[in-house]
Amino acid sequence: MSRTQTAWWETRWFAVAAILLSCVPLLAPGLPPLADLPGHIGRYHIAAALRGSADLQQHWTFEWGLVGNLGVDLIVQLLSPILTAEHATKLVVILIPPLWVSGLILLARRAGGTLSPAAGFAFPLVYGYAFQLGFVNFMLAGGLALHALLLWVALAHRPVVRALLFLPIAFVLWIAHSFGWGMFGLLAFAAEWVRLREAGHGHRESLARAIGWCLPLAWPAALMVGAAPGDGALWDWKAKVSWLPSLLRERWKWYDVGCAILLFGLLWAAVRDRRLRFDPLTGTAALLCLIAFVALPRLIVGGAYVDMRMLAPAVALALVAIRVQPGHARFEASLAIAGTSFFVLRMATSSIAFLLFAGTQQAALEAVSHIPRGTTVLVLVNEACSSQWHSDRLGHIAGIAVARRDAFENGQWALADQQLLRPRHPQAEPYRADPSQLVYPASCEYKTTHFGEAVQGFDRGTFRYVWTLDFPAKPALADDVVLVWANNVSALYAVR
Template identity: 45%
Template sequence: MVGTINANDGVIDSSAHWWERRWVLAALVVAAAVPLAWPSLPPLSDLPGHMGRWHIAMALRDSPDLARYYAFHWALIPNLGMDLLVPALARVVGFEAATKLAVMAIPVLTVIGLLWAAREAHGRVPPTAILAVPLAYAWPFQFGFVNFTLSQALAFCALALWIRWGREGRFAVRAVAFFAIAFVLWVSHSFGWGMFGLMAAAAELARMRAAGRGWGAALGTTMLQCLPLAGPVIIMAAQAGYAAGAGPGAGAGGLGASDWFNVPIKALWLLSLFRDRWQAFDLLSLVPLVLLLYVAVRSPDWGFSRLIGWPAAACLAAFVILPRLLMGGAYVDMRIAPAAMMLALVAIAPPIAARATRTTALLALLFVAVRLGSTTLSFAERSAEQQREIAAIAAIPRGAAVLSLIARPCGNAWTDLRRDHLPGLAIVRRDVFTNDQWVIAGQQLLSIRHQVAAPYLADPSQSVYPAQCSDIGSNFNAAIAGFPRAAFTHVWTIGFPPGAAQAADLRVVWTNGSSTLYRVVR
């Protein structure tokens, strides 16, 4: 990937082509927010569950209903990016508006970071960097890993600043500033902090080698320059819980690592970079990126910037090496795959004056328009689908205890219906208890007080899979027959027809034909 080197790494060229003009770059940044403009709430898979947790953190003190069900103990953990940002914004614009604005900021910051890094590495923004813009909506973002993707966006911005100060020789200023920046990235999400450390080390090593340093001297200097980034290790070492295995992530328990070198799964992650709604279109969207990378590798007139290409290669190596599950975090390797692709595209150095380069710029803008346009349409449709389901919340009394049971397919179909954590919005709007929250030590600060609801306390007890793949989650019929009646006032089934919950003490109070809210008759 990085065998061909751009000889002009870091040299600022004052001439600018039309795609480098400020208004074009500003338009790309604004366009990154367009898919999220229409939906009242971003239709991301895990987001409603996160919203439930943020609401509990904000409203627990003033809500006797929430205080009966939950406890929340603030602590310094490496998974707090949106947990801090959304409540701060909510004091100004309200909770749901704050959520939308904070989520919209993630793709915007991602694009800013990528274009800025391109400028610092190449001395200009190559047209190939424009192709990375739609990857701000890659699958980790669609999944709703908002703390991680926020940290990743900040990491791209930090990488641009790291390269700039390295080129300018401002090493003392960089060391002091990045000691603080490392803590910001770590608090947002430690996977983002770790990814930035990898990118910064690779960029610094590339700079040392380009300056003529031998491998030994380059490695030693890189380690010294990156030492300020290790500041969060002080906190990690001081937290006994972290040493016991608690770490940032989402959606998976377990303390160790598993699912190493699973080639079929890793191939799926690569094919899923654009995974959203229409499988054939999402897969076809990968073709221009792969072709461009092939041309850049094979053509003698094209090349790659060391300063971005080596971080891209480092992220690709991490993707290959890391397992799917690590320290309680799920989809660890999947999260890094889009970053490797984004950086690889930004690293490409096409011939500046060639007509093919101008054509590439036009085609890149067309690609961005098509991909962001499709994402906009997809999000509008997903928002309508979610609104149809959460209409049930109006029928839920404030302070109720709701057993949520949500139908899930085997194998995670390409078009995810994104309803796994919709009950979290009932927490936001009705201060209820529901069993969809994540409660993993060291990852969330939330705990459950409503222990009488066991075993239907937390994620993944709300998920119901077909019998052939039901190794996690709940069995629907067993849950309906055996859930503790004293613990719940309502049952909300999503993806099951009305009447599927066959129990004499359940009465239908709302249904839309595929989802139903039942009242538990005492």
């Protein structure tokens, strides 16, 4: 059985519906409940308001410079005259899933002429683990990279013009996030290699020419000369294997792992089933991203989870690369129905999960109104082990106290080649910056802050309040640290 008319999943209305549906889970929560995002919001607020706030000036320094991690930072800064850091951040974050979904749709159509019937399976991967952790600069850069690839492919027969045009585009992608820029380099090389092979060039010639035409994209690497390399030996193979079931890690382990198994099973079926094939362009791009996932270490230049970030893009590109051989129209339609159903299901459950996360976060944030403006707060969060699937995402919630109260808290990042923010109060060490706010159970693989030692040993000259999250409230933590307010999530103590 074959089809002669445009299938419903290839129509414009389906594309528009998919793009709009992708942002639904983010609409209701006042604060997008992504793990690291509240901490980022605190930094955005400092960058925008530091000059006009004496309170912020006594707690922080911020000097703009060239680092490959400024995508959302710069957009929020541009919006700061009309929107608060919280509102601007929500606006930008809501646009990231549609950016990815539209990029996947347009790229699949550009590569294969039509949209893959399996595309619905790919769309929920924008809510993969990197997004759940709040790596919004990388996610923004990755979405931009998909759209940049469309332009790269469109200009394939004007290589000189393309090379000149992509000099600034490469810089924009690098500024958004260096790993997103690196991902685009892989995508562009894949597209160029496939084009040359389809034009009849041999393997070696195609490889050499593809490298040559992609060289103009590499110049932002010069901006990273002198950066601290990080612990390049951390190829954590146990962690790398754990990223596979964590592909769609969100809230319910059995459900998320089951969905990941379904996607990997579909890809395996596409390899084995003669009715299915992979589009060369998107399939090769997916393969290169998968190789990068295997080859990259966990830490590079201060960035963490580097390898994990490449997994969801690799799987998403592989899924939109799936094509059904002619003569199997009924099977093709069934695959499209299954993919669309999967997409709708994941958006529904993500919406529920985000509302639950947001409820816990809002309960925790009730403490913020009891924090005096401009004060200093030692934050201690009862953080779950990374092996525990569910987390209440409170590890960086204190960043909202920075945004709303111009406070100082000890959970901001201050890595030299990743952030431009620096905390003052050197006497507050070792409770001055991330991850000193995180208190893991003794059984965890991570060892950061010990609750009892922190309460007894923090600098009383620096911190005027202690804010505990997900610990039982007590009348006092110490003789000079007494309870002033509490609910079932947060407890705020004053230092007398």
